[in-house]
Structure formats: C-alpha cells, structure tokens
Amino acid sequence: MERAELVLLLTPTGLALLDEVSAQGEATDLVATVSALRKAGHDPQLVSAALTQSRLRRHARPKFGGFADRMLFTQAGLEQATRLKVAALHAGRFARAGLTRVADLGCGIGGDAMALAALDLQVTAVDADEVTATMAAYNLAPFHTATARHARAEDVDLSEFDAVYFDPARRTAGHQNTARLTRPEDYTPSLDFVFDTASRMPTGVKLGPGIDRDIIPDAAEAQWVSVDGSVVELGLWFGGLARDGIRRSALVLGREGSHELSAASDAEDEPVRELGQYLYEPDGAVIRARLIGDLARQIGAAPLSDGIAYLSGDELTATPFATAFRVIERMPLDEKALRRWVKQNEIGTLEIKKRGVDLDPAAFRKRLNPRGASSATLVLTRVDGRHTALVVERAGGASDD
Numbered sequence: 001m002e003r004a005e006l007v008l009l010l011t012p013t014g015l016a017l018l019d020e021v022s023a024q025g026e027a028t029d030l031v032a033t034v035s036a037l038r039k040a041g042h043d044p045q046l047v048s049a050a051l052t053q054s055r056l057r058r059h060a061r062p063k064f065g066g067f068a069d070r071m072l073f074t075q076a077g078l079e080q081a082t083r084l085k086v087a088a089l090h091a092g093r094f095a096r097a098g099l100t101r102v103a104d105l106g107c108g109i110g111g112d113a114m115a116l117a118a119l120d121l122q123v124t125a126v127d128a129d130e131v132t133a134t135m136a137a138y139n140l141a142p143f144h145t146a147t148a149r150h151a152r153a154e155d156v157d158l159s160e161f162d163a164v165y166f167d168p169a170r171r172t173a174g175h176q177n178t179a180r181l182t183r184p185e186d187y188t189p190s191l192d193f194v195f196d197t198a199s200r201m202p203t204g205v206k207l208g209p210g211i212d213r214d215i216i217p218d219a220a221e222a223q224w225v226s227v228d229g230s231v232v233e234l235g236l237w238f239g240g241l242a243r244d245g246i247r248r249s250a251l252v253l254g255r256e257g258s259h260e261l262s263a264a265s266d267a268e269d270e271p272v273r274e275l276g277q278y279l280y281e282p283d284g285a286v287i288r289a290r291l292i293g294d295l296a297r298q299i300g301a302a303p304l305s306d307g308i309a310y311l312s313g314d315e316l317t318a319t320p321f322a323t324a325f326r327v328i329e330r331m332p333l334d335e336k337a338l339r340r341w342v343k344q345n346e347i348g349t350l351e352i353k354k355r356g357v358d359l360d361p362a363a364f365r366k367r368l369n370p371r372g373a374s375s376a377t378l379v380l381t382r383v384d385g386r387h388t389a390l391v392v393e394r395a396g397g398a399s400d401d
Contacts (some may be wrong), residue, residue: 006131009072010138014046022054022069062309062358064111072135077109080167082206083232085253086225087115089205090165094245095119097240099163099202105153106167106189110146112135112206114349116165117143124161128152128169128188153189163202163241166194169280184215193216202239209234209288223249224285230282250285252320259320261286267293274304275310275383279392280311281353295321305382308356316395325377325392333357333380339368348370355378357387 010015017037024033030051030290037047048089056078060068073081082090090112091333094102101165102119104113107125109132116123117140125140125148137148149156160165168187184191184207195217209224209231218224221242223235237243249262270293277299286295287309296302299322316324331337342350350370351359357380364380379390 004044004129005240006072006134008043008046009049010134012049014051017046018050018053021050022057024054026055026058038188048145056305061346065279071109071139073109074135077132077135078324081109081111082115082167084111085228086232088118089110089251089258090206090218091115091121093204093241094121095163096200097163101239102163102165103156103158103161103163104165104193105156106169107136107148108167110130110139112165112167113140113148114143114144120145122289123147124149124156126151126153126156126261153215154193158201160263161201163204164197165204166197167206168194177374181349182263184211185201198238202241204238206242207234207236210282213275221246221249222289223251224288225251225253226283226285227253228281229254231288242339248289248291249281250291250321252283252285254320256320261289261298261321262292263291263294264291267295270302272305272384274392275304275327276301276312276314277327278313278316278395279320279325279327279379279390280313281325282299282309282311282322283320286321295319305385307355308382309323310355310369310379310381324395325379326395327390327392328385328392329391331389331391333389337369337387338378342368342370342376345376346374348372349375351375351377352380353377356382369382 009018029107031035034047041297053072056073056075057068057071058077060071060073063081064071065084067084069248102116102123104116104123104125107113107127109384110125113123113125113210123146124137125146127136130150133148133150142150168189180193197203211234216236220236220250223236224231225233245264246262247264248266249260252259255368267290280299280301282292282295286292292309296311299313299319300309300315304312331341347370350365350368352365354361377392379392381388
C-alpha cells in the first residue's frame with residue numbers, strides 16, 4: 001500500500017467502505033464488485049485499497065483471529081507479523097520479569113505491541129517505514145498503554161525504557177512482493193546494533209528459525225518455536241528476560257496446547273541402534289534446538305543413523321515433540337523395486353518423507369507412478385548408514401500398541 005492510498009483509507013468514508021466490503025466477504029466476481037463500487041461514486045484508488053485490505057484481513061485470521069477484522073495490514077507486514085498466540089508468550093516474559101516500559105523496535109503492523117499492551121505494559125512501537133508505522137498506530141488505537149512512532153530504531157532514546165523488543169526487518173524494502181533477506185548483515189536494524197543493545201539492557205529478539213546458529217551470543221537463551229508443526233521463529237532472550245540455566249529450548253504449540261523441551265546446552269546424541277518397531281519424526285523446533293538426544297532419552301529411542309534426525313524404538317511412547325509411525329516394511333531404496341511395490345499394492349495416494357537422501361520427493365513420487373485405491377507413506381532415509389525405504393503408518397498413541 002502506498003501513502004496516498006492509506007491517506008484515502010484513513011477517512012470516515014474510507015473506513016466505512018472498508019467495513020462494507022469486509023462484511024461482504026470474498027467477492028465471487030471481483031470485476032463486478034469493483035464496477036459497482038466505482039459506479040456508486042467511490043474513488044478508484046480507494047476501492048483498490050479497501051479491497052486489498054479486505055483480502056489481507058481474511059488472510060490474517062489464522063494469525064490474529066477476530067482481531068484481524070479491525071486491523072490494517074501490508075502484505076509484507078502480515079508475512080513477518082508474529083502470530084497472536086506467540087506474541088502473548090513474548091509479552092508474558094516481560095510481565096513476569098517486572099519490565100513495564102518496553103520499546104518495540106521494528107514493530108511492523110504491531111502484533112507484538114498489541115500483546116504487550118494487552119497486559120497493561122507501556123509499549124512504544126517504532127517502525128522506520130511511514131506507512132507501516134501509521135498502520136501500527138491504527139492497530140494499537142484501542143490500547144491505552146500503547147503508542148506508535150515513525151523512526152529508525154537506532155534513533156530512539158532508550159533511556160525512557162526498561163526493556164527492548166527487536167523484530168529486525170528480514171525482507172527487502174516495500175509493502176508487497178518483497179524478498180527474504182538471507183544475510184543477517186542486511187537486516188534493519190543490524191544485528192550488531194541489536195546485540196550491543198542486548199548487552200546493556202533486557203532484550204528480546206525475533207529472528208528467522210533457520211539463521212546461522214554461530215551468530216547466537218553465548219549470553220542468550222535461544223528458543224525455537226513451532227506452531228502446528230511449522231517452525232515459525234527463533235526468539236533470543238537476554239538479561240532479565242532469559243531464564244536461569246536455559247540456553248536452548250524448543251516450544252511446540254498446537255491443538256493440544258503448549259509444550260517445551262529445554263536444556264542448558266545442545267544435547268548429546270544417543271548412539272545409533274537397530275531399527276525398531278516405531279519411527280519418530282522430531283518436531284522441527286526440537287531439531288533446530290539440537291535437543292534430539294534429550295528427546296531420544298525421554299522416549300527410549302535412538303537415531304537410525306549418524307546425523308539423521310529420525311529416531312526409532314520398540315515401544316510406542318506418546319510425546320508432543322515428535323510424530324510417531326509404526327514401521328510396516330523395510331526395503332532397499334531402489335527405484336525399480338519401489339515402483340513394482342507401488343503397482344503390486346495398488347497405491348494411488350503416496351506420501352513421501354525423506355532425510356539424508358539426495359532426491360526430490362515430488363519428482364520421485366511421479367516416477368513411482370502411483371495409481372490405485374490404496375494409500376501409503378514411504379520414509380526414504382539412511383538406516384545405520386545404508387539408504388533405505390521404510391513403509392510406515394501413523395501411530396496415534398501408546399494405546400495403539
């Protein structure tokens with residue numbers, strides 16, 4: 001969204017039109033909708049802005065729930081925004097630490113600032129982009145303890161705050177069609193500035209989960225967060241926001257609630273053992289946090305092969321930190337043999353998982369030519385160093401044993 005569009009939208013007429021098109025839901029005939037709104041006398045630029053915001057609100061509901069229906073977004077801001085359930089956990093850290101005056105630097109559209117303000121913390125949301133900062137101000141308007149500023153993070157006087165939260169920009173400049181930045185040195189503000197601030201006052205930092213672990217400062221508590229099976233962020237916590245004795249943690253959020261695996265350091269792996277009756281696929285947050293060894297000891301399992309993030313055991317142990325599969329059959333990873341197996345078993349729906357083998361699952365599935373009424377799951381991996389195909393089925397819990 002450009003500045004001129006936002007100016008049009010933030011008027012009584014613009015906001016009324018946004019409410020009108022949002023209430024209509026997704027237009028089945030967009031051309032007819034645009035024509036009708038323009039025929040009614042609405043500015044074409046305003047119509048475009050209102051329809052874009054209505055679409056972004058629908059897309060924002062998985063992250064923000066009902067709050068999305070009164071918020072404003074940019075495409076880039078929505079993509080980088082923290083999910084509300086995760087932002088609430090961030091805010092809880094500040095509240096438990098007794099930190100009440102927080103600067104949210106790189107606030108984006110204001111998701112984390114909303115969660116902080118919901119706990120009655122005094123939060124100042126700051127963004128270097130004028131349009132984004134204006135949207136944050138709009139989104140924070142219902143919260144009396146929140147304000148928004150248009151400024152660079154580096155220019156904010158931190159003496160009026162007792163804690164800082166950073167969400168450095170990790171995408172190229174703009175409001176839509178932005179690209180993810182792959183080099184941390186290109187982030188805004190820079191990680192040098194972020195970590196220097198963290199050395200002087202309680203600080204939280206949101207980063208992408210795949211960032212190079214070597215850049216994580218020794219003083220930080222590093223927490224990888226997954227939501228419904230997808231790893232969404234790495235949170236670094238410093239000073240009073242970091243927990244004693246914890247430097248690595250995996251936080252798993254799903255339909256069954258919140259579960260955490262934590263440790264003082266990376267976990268030592270268990271020795272490789274023979275393939276058992278059950279295969280465990282650890283949650284991505286556990287893998288990123290390098291706590292697979294601790295998980296293995298919890299569930300009485302062991303790695304299939306050195307350097308492979310699959311575990312195996314003879315007992316089915318329910319855990320929120322991994323998906324369990326029952327091993328049905330073990331075969332060599334041979335394409336011709338697997339194609340025959342697929343044909344003989346009339347497999348039409350074929351799920352392929354892989355670790356430790358160099359192939360494209362989608363292309364490999366196509367070559368296996370699945371046709372039929374049955375379904376199956378194949379795990380392509382290494383077992384004790386040998387390339388192997390495992391036929392598995394999901395195991396619902398210990399009661400299935």
